[in-house]
Amino acid sequence: MVVLTFFGRLFVAAALAVLGLGLWLWLSGADVTQQAGQLWFSMDLESLNGAQVLIERHLRLPWLWQEAVVPLLKRPAWEAILWLVIGGLALGGVLLLGGRKRRRPSGFRD
Known part of the structure; x- marks a missing residue:
């Protein structure tokens, strides 16, 4: 509990x-009307790449990045x-x- x-x-x-x-x-x-991925890319590219590496390689969940994170990053x-x-x-x-x-x-x- x-x-x-x-x-x-x-x-x-x-x-x-x-x-x-x-x-x-x-x-x-x-x-904040541009895509979340573009905004994150323009503000801090290293943390965006780090998040992808963390999820795909270290957590070994590449499907999570492709199926959940990428569609979210394409939204405003x-x-x-x-x-x-x-x-x-x-x-x-x-x-x-x-x-x-x-x-x-x-x-x-x-």
């Missing part, structure tokens, strides 16, 4: 951090950020609910 709660809080915190990043990009004047930046925030909050919420302690009914006796 503690592990589920920990990961639930981690996903919620990560989602809020992505939301903060999105707000920072928007307020800094970045073009604001939409990609929105999907990451919604997904992180939803997954975190489910994990937090799964990690809650179950209460016994008041009339239950051992």
